[in-house]
Amino acid sequence: MKAAKPPKVTIRDVATASGVHVSTVSRALDPARRQRISKEVLALVEETARRLGYQPNRAASALRTGRTHTIGVLLPDITNPVFPPILQGIEAAAAARGYFVFVANVGDPQLAQPILARMKAQQIDGLVMAIALREDPLIDFVRDSGMHAVMVNRADESGRLPAAVSDDRLAMKLAVDHLVALGHRRIAHLAGPQTVPTGVGRRQGVEQALRDHRLPAPRIVECDSYSREAGQQAMRVLLESSGKRPEAVVCCNDLVALGAYDVLRAAGLRIPRDISITGHNDMPLVDMVDPPLTTIRLPHRELGWQAAEMLFQAIEGQALLASTVVLRPELVVRASTAAPAAA
Amino acid sequence: MKAAKPPKVTIRDVATASGVHVSTVSRALDPARRQRISKEVLALVEETARRLGYQPNRAASALRTGRTHTIGVLLPDITNPVFPPILQGIEAAAAARGYFVFVANVGDPQLAQPILARMKAQQIDGLVMAIALREDPLIDFVRDSGMHAVMVNRADESGRLPAAVSDDRLAMKLAVDHLVALGHRRIAHLAGPQTVPTGVGRRQGVEQALRDHRLPAPRIVECDSYSREAGQQAMRVLLESSGKRPEAVVCCNDLVALGAYDVLRAAGLRIPRDISITGHNDMPLVDMVDPPLTTIRLPHRELGWQAAEMLFQAIEGQALLASTVVLRPELVVRASTAAPAAA
DNA sequence: GTGAAAGCGCTAACAG
């Protein structure tokens, strides 16, 4: 039992009600060119539009102009806490420009292409991609489809698409510098999957930072994924490997660091007394774990905002100011790092 | 420098290429009525459509039919970890039916109405609302606008809109039963804001469960919001109030419980030795805090899925199977609860 | 089972 359905009021109704032609109404209601309308008519039209409760029909305008004021966002997993703030940033930028955002979770990479096809059918004006592996053919597919697109969080190394990313190398340098300043020398790295740009970038960041300090190259164990389980497994491998135990471990992200926590605790080692640990992302609640995690905070929301802004620039035909925006991460020192026990 | 823009292929192109009329193509490509087309023509049309790379233009079909295959979702804050799984559920249900989802963060309740107006302009087919206070006029606004809408996570007590919710009373009963079984008698409750349905429901759940055990009514402190800060403040009030210290505290959600942790730790009290704590939501990482939090797990993803399914039923004109779907929460016992130290 | 024709609501030339 719905209430009386509100009678759809169109631009035509507004036109007849205010005694002008539809095209005049169309112009009056478009901010971009209401200036070409006389003050009186403008006021009249706006008034009657409000009075009648006129709501423009975007579907009609989309059909005519080919622009829907809609963008798509492809995420691997909205449940992963790095993505909500990114999405929030995108959404905020979109709202500020009068755009809406379609979100699609692309759990299985296989689904990306069909989802993209459906988004094209919906006539999206542009696309923000937070997925894409290294050398992903999807990027070519997107470019060839002639769609405006940008990447966020994961850079496109080949530069085929604009991107907004955090500086992975700097992030790892911040972690290493901190550990070195505390007096650590034997530093290991639990690296992210080397199939993904961030995995590579962070590993290189650790390596470079250690070189800069003229310290030996880190022992590196690669994780299968950015998960706690993968972190556990990698930490186990690290502990079981020969040689002296590292004094500190730089982890590719917080979940992996927490996986390392699990294994170290099970092995009877204390953090940070026996070993220091750093993460990356500053996920919610990592300040509540035991011990609170020293990590790298990323400007996730800002990343989303910037990516969306770049996209809108492209959509609106302006020259892009930059093809890659790199934002600065920040070190957050907590209790999982300390000077080594024995000098 | 874009690649050559792909020439838009329309239904008309498919028609001429296959030597039939556009309306035939239209029918052939619509699953609902391709049956009225002869096998040969059907095959021919499908083949040429594929060959030309035809993509239907949803904007055109939307203009004609008034259906966009698009729904809107209003969230208070996607950054709050309860919402991503809900959104994921909604999105999955939508994708399964060929719909897309507009997400809007409604940080300030004042923004809800303008956002809604814009969504209407976009011709959304329906709306999932995860916002709405008790007695929220927004609900009337939505109903009066003649839009299909459902609520998720927060119920509409007045029954004006269908809803998918978790059973708040049962959730609190599970927590109380657990604490009573451990031997606790003096149980307090840090309640959620009583302006919000969940805040009221959970409080009533605690009260009822204690009555069921013939135990005294709980001491109750109301939190300003579902945040850690509010939890700290409420716990401080509880500790400073007169009377014997409670043996256990049932918190309205995990963040509030973690706020309680902060204050108890600062006061030199140990959990669970001196006091037991329970949460609600089973947020990511609450199993990693010190001590791991006993809490209530909600079927968030399922909630989103069910809400979306109800919405689609309404959109597609079927009678709703239920006006409120209530799903079962589940107790997750960890280390923040234990028998009281002294019997 | 298929074709013809009209039109959803809006915008973009082109006149005046």
Place this chain on the structure above:
DNA sequence: CTGTTAGCGCTTTCAC
């Protein structure tokens, strides 16, 4: 500055 006209791509009567 405003009106006229045409049509975006699709669905849907209504004929045949």
